[in-house]
Amino acid sequence: MTDPARFIEDALPRLRSEIPGRALVAASGGIDSTAAAILTQRAVGDRARAIFVDTGLLREGEVARVRALFEANGLRYEVLDAAARFFEALDGIVDPEEKRRRIGATFIRLFEIEADRFGTDRLVQGTIAPDWIESGGSLRDTIKTHHNVGGVPPDSRLRLVEPLRDLYKDEIRALARALGIAEPDRQPFPGPGLAVRVNGLVTPERVQRARVANRIVEEEVERAFRAGTMPRPWQYFAVLLPTRTVGVMGDNRVHGEAVSVRIVESSDAMTATAATPPPSVLKTIAERITRELSGEIVRVLYDVTDKPPATIEWE
Ligand code: XMP
Secondary structure, three states, X not given: OOOHHHHHHHHHHHHHHHOOXXXXXXXXXXXXXXXXXXXXXXXXXXXXXXXXXXXXXXXXXXXXXXXXXXXXXXXXXXXXXXXXHHHHHHOOOOOHHHHHHHHXXXXXXXXXXXXXXXXXXXXXOOOOHHHHHHHHHOOOOXXXXXXXXXXXXXXXXXXEEOOOOOOOHHHHHHHHHHHOOOOOOOXXXXXXXXXXXXXXXXXXXXXXXXXXXXXXXXXXXXHHHHOOOOOOOOEEEEEEEEEEEEEEEOXXXXXXXXXXXXXXXXXXOOOEEEOOOOHXXXXXXXXXXXXXXXXOEEEXXXXXXXXXXXXXXXX
């Protein structure tokens, strides 16, 4: 990308030619799809409608935050409450690729219904370059299928429009700044949401544990960052592990679950380095997670693996 202003200038006529009528925008509240939504609305005005799906797999407070973000940017949008559908689609599934496939298919079916209601077949997505490169779109082996890539089945009448597919994250951030999106440096959050941070079965109870643990990691890392005790990492989150482990409460042994904390430095998510936060930050995180999820989480680990050989997410 030469510069954001030039990119915007080129993107608007391209979007107008790709969207002859109306278009839905799959908007997750992340900077990629928010940038795609703003560009689309600039290009085609009220022929665009952003759809935000509450999957039940979101972080704490996410729906309110996304509403505020869309309103601040003057986006026309709707919120779909689809938690029950997503939990039904994920019932009994532990395989990460199968989770992504089912989440992708559930999204597509929902968008097909909404597209019919809105009278369009165009679906705008905020896909960026690492999404399709890592999904095997280039000559490299597939690392993992990002749920928003290749998710449109051949029998679907939806036609994808992807205005950001050649951009990398640092370019998206520059674009987001140029478009006036608040918090352009906010950490990325995967489209399949907490489902890929709940290893093993995805149940409402397990997602809630992951949600609380993720909130605690975010709060403590941001506190340390504001206090100047560590740099702002690229991503910082918690993963609920598929294991039962023993802990102690009072005089009793209890069996609970374990969480791994992941904090990484990166510039584009293609490679990453495990961060080395001050031990006091990790101790506070562990103390809070085991207290606020007392009896449910009895052990907290820290992941020290770089990417490669690991990936950023655990699934
Ligand atoms: P990995 O785990 O592959 O992640 O090293 C690279 C970046 O992509 C995010 N991620 C996803 N984003 N759909 C998304 O939209 C996905 O299925 C997905 N999986 C991983 C991850 O959070 C990191 O920023």
